[in-house]
Amino acid sequence: xxxxxxxxDDEVSLRPRIDALNANYVHTIDDDRxxxxxxxxxxxxxxxxxxxxNHEMGLPICLVxxxxxxxxxxxxxxxxxxxxxxxxxxxxxxxxxxISSASQGVIATKSNFTLVRTMSEGQMMLFAAGRxxxxxxxxxxxxxxxxxxxxxxxxxxxxxxxIPI
Amino acid sequence: MDTIDRGNDPDFVWPYEDTSRVPFQVYTDEELxxxxxxxxxxxxxxxxxxxxxxxxxxxxxxxTYAGDTPIIAVRDEAGNINAMVNRCAHKxxxxxxxxxxxxxxLACVYHNWVYDLRxxxxxxxxxxxxxxxxxxxxxxxxxxxxxxxxxxxxxRGLVFGTFSEKTEPVADYLGDELVSAVDRVxxxxxxxxxxYSQIFKNNWKLYVENNKDSYHASLLxxxxxxxxxxxxxMGGGIKISDSGxxxxxxxxxxxISDDExxxxxxxxxxxxxxxxxxxxxxxKLELGDNVTNNIQTIFPTLVIQQxxxxxxxxxxxxxxxxxxxxxxxxxxxxxxDEEMIQHRVSTNNLVGPAGFISMEDGAVGAWVQRAAKSxxxxxxxxxxxxxxxxxxxxxxxxxxxxxxxWKGWRECMEI
Numbered sequence: 352x353x354x355x356x357x358x359x360d361d362e363v364s365l366r367p368r369i370d371a372l373n374a375n376y377v378h379t380i381d382d383d384r385x386x387x388x389x390x391x392x393x394x395x396x397x398x399x400x401x402x403x404x405n406h407e408m409g410l411p412i413c414l415v416x417x418x419x420x421x422x423x424x425x426x427x428x429x430x431x432x433x434x435x436x437x438x439x440x441x442x443x444x445x446x447x448x449x450i451s452s453a454s455q456g457v458i459a460t461k462s463n464f465t466l467v468r469t470m471s472e473g474q475m476m477l478f479a480a481g482r483x484x485x486x487x488x489x490x491x492x493x494x495x496x497x498x499x500x501x502x503x504x505x506x507x508x509x510x511x512x513x514i515p516i
Numbered sequence: 517m518d519t520i521d522r523g524n525d526p527d528f529v530w531p532y533e534d535t536s537r538v539p540f541q542v543y544t545d546e547e548l549x550x551x552x553x554x555x556x557x558x559x560x561x562x563x564x565x566x567x568x569x570x571x572x573x574x575x576x577x578x579x580t581y582a583g584d585t586p587i588i589a590v591r592d593e594a595g596n597i598n599a600m601v602n603r604c605a606h607k608x609x610x611x612x613x614x615x616x617x618x619x620x621x622l623a624c625v626y627h628n629w630v631y632d633l634r635x636x637x638x639x640x641x642x643x644x645x646x647x648x649x650x651x652x653x654x655x656x657x658x659x660x661x662x663x664x665x666x667x668x669x670x671x672r673g674l675v676f677g678t679f680s681e682k683t684e685p686v687a688d689y690l691g692d693e694l695v696s697a698v699d700r701v702x703x704x705x706x707x708x709x710x711x712y713s714q715i716f717k718n719n720w721k722l723y724v725e726n727n728k729d730s731y732h733a734s735l736l737x738x739x740x741x742x743x744x745x746x747x748x749x750m751g752g753g754i755k756i757s758d759s760g761x762x763x764x765x766x767x768x769x770x771x772i773s774d775d776e777x778x779x780x781x782x783x784x785x786x787x788x789x790x791x792x793x794x795x796x797x798x799x800k801l802e803l804g805d806n807v808t809n810n811i812q813t814i815f816p817t818l819v820i821q822q823x824x825x826x827x828x829x830x831x832x833x834x835x836x837x838x839x840x841x842x843x844x845x846x847x848x849x850x851x852x853d854e855e856m857i858q859h860r861v862s863t864n865n866l867v868g869p870a871g872f873i874s875m876e877d878g879a880v881g882a883w884v885q886r887a888a889k890s891x892x893x894x895x896x897x898x899x900x901x902x903x904x905x906x907x908x909x910x911x912x913x914x915x916x917x918x919x920x921x922w923k924g925w926r927e928c929m930e931i
Contacts, residue, residue: 412710
């Protein structure tokens with residue numbers, strides 16, 4: 352579970368592993384393999400989507416908050432079985448990975464993302480841009496999110512938000 | 517090109533004997549949109565501007581909208597809340613260009629015209645010119661060049677503004693039924709827990725109708741039925757103000773068997789799923805009854821929401837004839853403890869642009885808008901519950917409140 356101390360100190364060795372985690376994460380979403388999305392998180396992991404405005408004002412409300420695997424799976428079940436929306440796809444780009452700290456087995460990182468949404472008729476827009484603020488742990492040699500907070504630059508969501516970011 | 521200004525009398529005649537039919541034109545007509553700003557939003561209505569708790573201290577201001585007119589809501593030195601059009605009397609620039617702040621006075625940065633917190637013009641830069649040249653002549657009177665003021669009334673922590681001298685007091689405007697509905701939810705001092713907004717690619721009135729249309733709830737939003745957490749024919753109903761303008765729709769928790777649902781043949785019930793983690797459906801009874809959902813609409817564009825423990829006000833802002841923005845302000849009470857706040861955050865998964873039971877509302881209006889634009893004369897049909905504008909008990913399968921909205925719109929528009 353815990354990282355070896357030498358790894359913690361070694362950003363050079365961590366960086367490609369975190370890059371790979373981020374790449375794998377966004378491709379899983381962009382490829383519509385959403386049933387795999389909960390697996391990126393620890394069993395009691397937390398995911399939320401909020402806005403820069405709420406974040407900077409210290410306001411707790413999120414557009415989405417999942418705590419624990421059950422809530423992640425419920426989000427995907429609802430998306431597949433219950434919610435109604437026009438078909439669309441995401442294309443994420445992730446950049447500017449910053450490793451803030453690594454202590455007691457928890458790596459704190461942030462990175463930026465941009466997200467282009469394409470509707471089935473072809474309309475394409477910059478749907479969201481923002482930051483991932485993450486707490487990552489090494490779980491039996493595999494990196495997982497203990498926490499992934501998505502902070503959207505804008506408070507505005509065009510139409511609706513159903514696929515995770 | 518039509519260059520004749522038809523003023524506030526659009527060349528439009530309501531095409532049906534009552535409001536159980538509505539022409540698509542009302543969603544797509546630029547002229548009607550322009551007239552609405554004058555006759556609805558600047559007419560005899562109360563526009564929701566902000567919450568009192570958002571501007572608690574003297575000098576606190578928030579920028580907001582009444583229709584598409586930019587507004588400043590500000591608390592003055594005496595503690596009163598004032599509202600002015602956010603437009604400098606000089607060249608028309610926004611006076612406040614930040615969303616919120618605290619100021620001693622309102623100064624337009626363009627040419628430094630300065631107003632007090634009641635909107636009176638107090639100073640003009642270079643009033644006497646420079647070196648005796650330029651500046652204002654004596655005929656210029658500060659008193660004639662203040663910011664345009666709205667009348668303000670604070671009602672249960674909600675700040676309302678009206679452009680009209682004729683608008684009756686908020687309590688009379690709402691009527692007894694809606695006053696007690698607001699009182700039921702806003703029982704204690706409020707605290708803002710967060711904001712977000714949602715852009716609709718549709719005329720503002722389509723979203724207002726959506727809120728007044730309790731008929732669609734269990735049909736479009738199938739989350740509840742899919743996961744078997746609420747029955748479409750749970751107890752509840754709608755109430756409508758005597759004016760027809762405002763309404764509330766409510767659901768009460770009662771015990772109804774699954775057989776009732778099967779008879780309804782709701783699409784989603786064919787497969788049954790269950791929530792792995794039903795935390796977000798937990799309802800901590802805090803308002804003294806078993807009402808799980810309570811949606812109140814206050815004409816023209818305010819929604820007050822109680823869905824389980826998720827409290828919110830939604831302010832709809834028209835953004836041109838084809839677009840609108842819904843500002844969600846999610847609320848708690850000032851005395852909420854940490855556990856209650858976290859519970860409200862969890863419940864909030866149900867609502868908003870990503871809400872399990874509300875995200876579809878962002879899409880359907882746009883679908884109507886896209887389909888409606890090619891046939892402005894065609895009519896929508898709203899026969900559910902007959903043609904009258906009357907309350908309904910025990911069922912929310914009625915379009916009476918939507919008909920009531922159109923009654924209000926026609927009265928304002930004199931159409």
